[in-house]
Amino acid sequence: xxxxxxxxxFLSMQEGKNYTIxxxxxxxxxxxxWYRQDPGKSLESLFVLLSNGAVKQEGRLMASxxxxxxxxxxxxxxxxxxxxxxxxxxVDYPGGGAxxxxxxxxxxxxxxx
Amino acid sequence: GAGVSQSxxxxxxxxxxxxxxxxxPISGHVSLFWYQQxxxxxxxxxxxxxxxxxxxKSGLPSDRFFAERPEGSVSxxxxxxxxxxxxxxYLCASPGGRLAGRTGELFxxxxxxxxxx
Numbered sequence: 001x002x003x004x005x006x007x008x009x010f011l012s013m014q015e016g017k018n019y020t021i022x023x024x025x026x027x028x029x030x031x032x033x034w035y036r037q038d039p040g041k042s043l044e045s046l047f048v049l050l051s052n053g054a055v056k057q058e059g060r061l062m063a064s065x066x067x068x069x070x071x072x073x074x075x076x077x078x079x080x081x082x083x084x085x086x087x088x089x090x091v092d093y094p095g096g097g098a099x100x101x102x103x104x105x106x107x108x109x110x111x112x113x
Numbered sequence: 114g115a116g117v118s119q120s121x122x123x124x125x126x127x128x129x130x131x132x133x134x135x136x137x138p139i140s141g142h143v144s145l146f147w148y149q150q151x152x153x154x155x156x157x158x159x160x161x162x163x164x165x166x167x168x169x170k171s172g173l174p175s176d177r178f179f180a181e182r183p184e185g186s187v188s189x190x191x192x193x194x195x196x197x198x199x200x201x202x203y204l205c206a207s208p209g210g211r212l213a214g215r216t217g218e219l220f221x222x223x224x225x226x227x228x229x230x
Contacts, residue, residue: 103155
C-alpha cells in the first residue's frame with residue numbers, strides 16, 4: 001500500500017521567512033504533484049514533477065523531486081500572507097493502472113504579518 | 114464546460130437518508146475520479162471511471178456507496194442510508210490530458226460538502 005507522509009502538518013511562520021515542507025512516500029513512483037487548498041475551496045494544482053531531479057518554481061514557491069530518496073520538498077521563500085493555505089502532495093499510483101492519486105494529510109500553513 | 118462542476122455544493126441529510134451528488138466533468142474528458150475528503154484530512158480515492166465503465170471502485174467505504182456514469186459524461190455518487198461518518202467533502206476530478214488510463218495531473222471541482230446529522 002502506498003503511503004504519503006507530509007511534515008510538518010501544521011506550520012505557523014512570519015512573513016519574510018523561508019521554510020520547507022517535506023513529502024515522503026513509501027513505494028517507487030515517478031510522478032508527484034503539489035496542490036494548494038484554501039478554506040472551503042477545492043484543490044488548485046501547483047506543480048507537476050515527472051522525473052528524478054525535477055525542479056519547478058512559481059513565484060515564492062519551489063518544488064523538487066528525488067525519486068531515489070522518495071522525497072519531494074516544497075520550499076517557500078520570503079513568505080507572504082497570501083501563501084497561507086493547506087498544501088498537499090500527491091503521488092501517482094505506481095501500478096500502471098488508473099487508481100488515481102494518493103494524497104498526504106496536508107500541511108496547514110499560516111503566515112503571520 | 115470549461116471546468117469540473119459539482120452539485121449540490123452543500124447538502125445536509127438526516128441519518129438514514131439517501132443522497133445523490135452530481136459531477137459534470139471537463140467536456141470530452143474520458144476519465145473521472147471521485148474522492149472523499151474528511152475534515153482536516155487529504156482527499157482519499159473512492160472510484161474511477163473511463164467513459165461509462167467503472168474500472169476501480171476499491172475506495173468505496175461500504176456497499177452503501179454507489180457511483181454511476183451511464184453515458185460517459187455526468188456522474189452521480191449515491192450514498193444510501195447515510196451515517197454520520199459519511200460527513201465529508203466529496204470531490205470530483207478530471208485528468209489534465211485526454212488520454213484514458215494512467216493518471217496525470219487532476220483538476221478538481223469545488224466539491225459537495227455533506228453533513229449528516
